Amino acid sequence: MQIFQTIWTAMTTQNDIALSIIFFLLSFIEASVSMLLFTTIFDMKSSRKSKIIYVFLVAIVGSIIRIFIPDPYGSFLNILVVICCIKFIFKTTILKALLSEFIMIALSIVLELFMLKFYQTVLNLPYDNVMTIPLYRALFTLSIYLCIYILYRIIRYFKDKRRRFTLMQN
Numbered sequence: 001m002q003i004f005q006t007i008w009t010a011m012t013t014q015n016d017i018a019l020s021i022i023f024f025l026l027s028f029i030e031a032s033v034s035m036l037l038f039t040t041i042f043d044m045k046s047s048r049k050s051k052i053i054y055v056f057l058v059a060i061v062g063s064i065i066r067i068f069i070p071d072p073y074g075s076f077l078n079i080l081v082v083i084c085c086i087k088f089i090f091k092t093t094i095l096k097a098l099l100s101e102f103i104m105i106a107l108s109i110v111l112e113l114f115m116l117k118f119y120q121t122v123l124n125l126p127y128d129n130v131m132t133i134p135l136y137r138a139l140f141t142l143s144i145y146l147c148i149y150i151l152y153r154i155i156r157y158f159k160d161k162r163r164r165f166t167l168m169q170n
Contacts, residue, residue, distance in 0.1 A: 019134050036152045041100075084097075119140060
């Protein structure tokens with residue numbers, strides 16, 4: 001029972017180690033969700049193998065960069081790594097790779113602003129608690145990824161519907 005109490009305390013108080021672990025685990029979800037969205041938007045054809053390589057490479061390299069290189073240099077390097085991974089793993093143009101990363105950054109910023117306002121208003125949580133307490137940070141980040149995933153499903157639904165309509169026309 002003491003173990004659960006220790007884990008709960010680590011998750012509900014400011015804890016940099018717990019935040020680092022959560023960021024590492026969530027980086028795989030972020031890479032997966034962003035890949036689903038940009039491959040759908042730009043109709044990038046890819047194999048299962050290339051998708052797995054992309055997710056693991058971006059998540060692991062991004063986590064390593066976050067640990068060893070301070071911001072803003074680490075963030076800039078991570079953006080360059082993601083663009084290169086999109087370009088070479090999915091064999092696309094540099095423009096599509098740049099737009100893929102730009103769309104994800106812009107979407108993340110907008111959703112982060114809305115989610116932060118939601119957490120502050122509805123749950124009455126101050127900014128510092130949302131950003132520094134692991135439990136709140138994980139819920140905050142997962143809610144952003146859920147919104148991106150829902151957007152991916154909506155785009156995919158309408159693209160599939162358009163394809164079916166076009167096939168019926170022919």
